Structure formats: C-alpha cells, structure tokens
Amino acid sequence: MFEFQILHQDISTKARTGLFTTPHGVIETPIFMPVGTLGSVKGVSPRELSEIHAQIILANTYHLYLRPGHKLIRQMGGLHRWMNWDLPILTDSGGFQVFSLGKGNKNGNSQVKLNDDGVEFKSHLDGSIHYLNPEIVMDIEHDLGADIIMALDECAPHNSTKEYSRTALERTHAWAQRCLTHHQELEAKKNTPNSDTAGRDPQALFPIIQGTLHEDLRIESTQFISSLDTPGIAIGGLSVGEERSEMYHILDIMQPHYPEQKPRYLMGVGTPLDLLESIERGVDMFDCVHATRIARHGCFYNNDGRHQITNEQYKADSLPLDPEDPENPTYQFSRSYIRHLLREKEMLGLRLLSLNNLYFLLKLMEKIRASIKQNNFKTFKADFLARFRDAV
C-alpha cells in the first residue's frame, strides 16, 4: 500500500509521471485534487467529479472538526461513506486554517495562542475555544479516515524574519515527528485484533516542508521532512502572498533535495501557469480552491485563458465555453445562456462554470502527463502558455 511508482522521467526538466497507490485506488501523477472544504466540492456532485475524471479530492480538517465534528463523521462510517466518494481522499491538518481563521470573529481582538505543544484558537463560527496538537490532529484525521492525511504544521507568514521562520520551522519539524509517532501507533492499532479500530483502511501521513522564503531553511526542512518514514512529502508556506518568482525560486532551491521515490505535494497551488511551472520543478500533486472560487465570480477557463462570462460580449454568443472540446460536460450550453444564469443568480450557472473550470484543469493535467510520457513537456508548456491569458 502507498507505493509510488515512477513511470517516466522527463529528459529536459524535472517533470515526471507516476502512480500512487491508496486503499481507494491508484492516482496518476502529476495530479490536481479538487477541494471540498466542508465535505463537498462547491457546486459539483460526486458523480460529476468522477465523470470529469477527478481521481482524488480534498476535505478540510479544521472545518469538519468544528462542524459537524469528526466523531459524527466517524459514526456515519467515515468521510468516504459520508461524502459518497469511493475514490481517494486527502485531508489537510487544519493547521493553515487555525492560523488564518482561528481568531474568533473578525472584530474580536483575541489571539491564536501557540506553544511548543500545540495551539489554542477560537472557532470562526461561534468564538468557542479549541485546542489542537499533533496527537489530537492525528486522532481527528484517523476518525475522518482519508487515504492521505497531513501533519500539523505552522505556516509562518512569507515575510517572517529568519529568526521567527526558524522557530516556526523547528516547531513544524517537532510536530511532524510527533504526528508520525502517533500516526504509527494508530496504524498499529488497526492491525491489533479486537482494538476498536481493527480492520480500518491504512492511511498515509505526509509531513510538510516549511521555511518561508529563506533558502537554507528550505533546504534544511526538505532534508528533515524527507528523512521521515512516510510515503510522501508536502510543501507548505508557498502561494501565501509572496511573488510568483519567489515561489518558483524556492521550488528550484528545494528540488535537488527531494527524495526520488516520494511523491511531492505542493499545497494550495492550482492556476494553470503555477501548475506547469511547478511540475517542471518536480512537483507531483496539487490542490487549490481557485478554479471553483473564480467560477462563483463568473470566470471560466478555456485554451485562450480566463474570461468573465458576465461581460457584454457574451450576451448573444451561441458558442459553448470551450468550442474546441466537445467532451467538455458544459458543451451543450451557450455562453449566452450561462451568462443569463449568472446574472440571474441561478444555481445552474455556478454549477456549469465550476464544472467547466475543474474539467479544464483535470484535462490540462491529463495533457501534461501525456506530454511528459512523450518527452514533449517543454514544448507543450510553451505552446499552452503562448496562448493562455490568465488574469493574474
């Protein structure tokens, strides 16, 4: 279980294709994972997700812990059963949300209270006080039952001083080790006859590289995180407000230190440009809410780039969102009609744009995988970017 098989290494870049095996199926890398923060990918049903060939989706531990609670989801048979999704699932640790949302309501002046053991925070829903540490997070993620679970980390702001970045990094490393230790205990229990978790599916822990934008910290973190006995690693603390060029530079810095045989998951990244640039730098897995979020603001992707459906130019446009791809599940609907739905706030409009954008990203990943196999990635990337005009 959790074997990572590298199928093809690109000749001229660090891009590669592979297969990662989980209890709920094998995923093809490089892969994009749609995000179902609250246990549902916004606007898209599980059936639609599988029809556009989503192979693995995300859910968010912080949100599900607060509501409806991991104990309830366990009682209902775990996340797969609960969400009606039989393919692989990944849960983040909630760490990122604790620091970004865990200050109670917006107008409160309370603080997230951080110490070496763990973190106290206030629910953004009702201000109630909660405490998480590596062991508690592992317990929660084991109750949720995703195939891949993330370690608790501290994602320091990208512009942190080197001193603070080191403090946060050391805490992240200590927590990763504690997560692993407790995770291994929980895995061992599954193999213990008569334990209350006996027979449950195994889960894979991915610890997270941090180090903000400091090169030496990033190298140190890559080496430490990679040294842990886990089937994969993740890269955190990027795409959090820094310049794009800074992110690419940090990816370049870390790349030589990745272990060959572990999949590398870059958290929170998912624009077409960032996907291509990161895959070129050896990244295997991605997630991002961007595609569905911009859909809810009326944006759609096609090979020409990102467009605003509510623009006047689409008023009498009888073409589909992407006229070049008859397999696109929104192909039967005109831009004119979808524009009308968006203006009238009809749910179907948000559904169609969300579906289109996820389909576009998943199809892009499929094309990328094919181009790597054909030793054609660099050309594919250049051709795609020569045409694709994004807003950012």
Place this chain on the structure above:
Amino acid sequence: MFEFQILHQDISTKARTGLFTTPHGVIETPIFMPVGTLGSVKGVSPRELSEIHAQIILANTYHLYLRPGHKLIRQMGGLHRWMNWDLPILTDSGGFQVFSLGKGNKNGNSQVKLNDDGVEFKSHLDGSIHYLNPEIVMDIEHDLGADIIMALDECAPHNSTKEYSRTALERTHAWAQRCLTHHQELEAKKNTPNSDTAGRDPQALFPIIQGTLHEDLRIESTQFISSLDTPGIAIGGLSVGEERSEMYHILDIMQPHYPEQKPRYLMGVGTPLDLLESIERGVDMFDCVHATRIARHGCFYNNDGRHQITNEQYKADSLPLDPEDPENPTYQFSRSYIRHLLREKEMLGLRLLSLNNLYFLLKLMEKIRASIKQNNFKTFKADFLARFRDAV
C-alpha cells in the same frame, strides 16, 4: 399534432389518463411540470430532469421578456436550444406576474395600468415601463417557441366582488379570443414559404378559465374558454390565497362543463394533496414552484410527508431521505450529510433536496397514472394520504 388521446377513464372518479402529443414529444397525463421560471429549474440540470423522467417543463414569459429578452432567445434558436431541453416546454403568458410583480420596486406607489386593450406595468428589476396586450404576448411566446403557450388573462384577486370578477372575466375572454386570432395568424405564417418564420414548429395555445370564486362566472368561463378552437384549456385564479375547500368546490363546479377531449391544466398547483384532489376532479396537467422552493428552505418529501432536514433529529441519521426507494437519485446520501450541507449553505445540499422533491412528485404522478389504469385510484389516494403528513 397536439392530439389528446384519452387512455383510461377511472370508474369511480373523474380521474383519467391520456397522452398529449407535441412537436417535442408525447406527454403522459396526469402530469406534473417542473418550473424553470428564468429558464432553469432551480438547482436541477436538464440532464437530472430527464433522469427523473420530467416530460415537460415550464418557463416564464414575464421574466424572460424582461431579461434577457425574447428577441435574444429567438436569436439563440429559441427556448429549447437555449435551455438545452429537447422535450416539451410550456410558457405561461406573464399575465399573473404582471399583476403580482409589475408595480416596480416594492416601495414604489405606482400602479399596474389596465385597460381593455392591454396592461402597462413597471419592471420589478429596474422600474422601466412596459406594455403588453394579447397580440404582443403571442408575438413573445412565438419567439420563445414553447410547445404550449398560454393566453394573456387577468387573474383577479380571489376575494373580488362579483362585479369586478365579471369585468376581469370579460376582459380575459376578449383577450383569449384576440390571442387565438393572432396565434392563428402566426401559425399560418409558419406554413407560408419565404415568411421569416417558415418551417418553425407549431405551437398550441391554451386559453385560461377565470371567474374567481363565483360559481356562475366559473361555469360561464369554462363554457366560453372550452368553446374556443384550441387543443387544451387551463384553469387560472385558483391556489391564489383562497381556502383549499373553496378551490376543490370550484373544481367540482367547473368539472361537468369541461370538454371531454381537451386536456385541462390547473395552473400553480402542486402539493401532493392538491394534486390528488384535483386529479380526482378531472384535471390533467399541473405546475408549481412549491417542491423546489421548499427544498431551498430545507424541506424534503418522502412517503411519510414533508420534513425539515435541518432538525436536530437528522444530525446522526444515516438513512437516505427516502429509505424505501433505492431508485431515488439522492439514495446514496445520508440525511446526516445533507443536513450538514444545508447548514453550511453548500449548493449540493439544495441540489439534492430539489432533486428529491421533484423526483418524489414525478414518481407520485407515475403511481397515480398506474392506479387509474388499474381502476385503483381511490384506494391509492386514501392509502397515500393516510400516511403522508404535509405541513399545510
């Protein structure tokens, strides 16, 4: 075209089954028609509608006339192409909305200006002034291109005096006649080579019975409307605030005066109880927004009645919405999960409840048709209502 074939007449009631032929397919009566006010059934895609065996859907002329405009929809190929719905469509005339919405914004003190020729009203969207009369409404509905189109009528308040009810009734009759005359001219043009509408699909006009709650006016209106040369008739001015018993009484009063060979469409009716009571009184067609509207408020139907999914009792309920029907398209999702989606305002929650409620009504109609064919309607109705507990 527009042939109505009566298949079976119930022995002990006025209920009957039939087939009504349109250019986009044959519909089985008694039938429930889901409503897509703005050109989309809220929360449900065309594919989902056809999977739950919707045979015909509604769209609203008032709304589509105001935005995006019937000319645009014609330019896009008409409603069927525009909505991506190849089965029959019915458009109402917009008359009902003109009187209920056409006073500009809520705080305005402007009036709907009614005269014998037509009606001037203000858009509820932007306060702009518009004018509709029978000929204009026919032009609009011909541009939209639905299979069944409704005549312009005046739906007087249910508690109108007899004097006003008569005035409104006479206007409704005069308008029905003018609609028919203009409709016939437009139909003739379709058969005229080189006319700009040559070759377009034929459409069926249904005029509307009015008369508020006055028995003699209702009888007079039923006789007049039935005498017009149209393939079907409609019943308006019911389910608009009167008591349920008053509605049933008026249906009883009109029933002996219906022509046997025309389908009868009761507008705006669609709770399970009202469907059963009206079918028993010889009604063949229904539409109502109720099922999808209550879904958006968290309500779902099953054989036990109407329930509120957000109630605490469903928090850890692993059953589907309707545990008795594995063919229900929401069967794979637990009440616990759907409750969570509703509480979190996830679109999927509204989708699943809307789909469940429409499926339930369409399945109920299927069972009703089967019971009529088996001369078992009265027993079916009694058994259903003995168990089904509605909120109203």
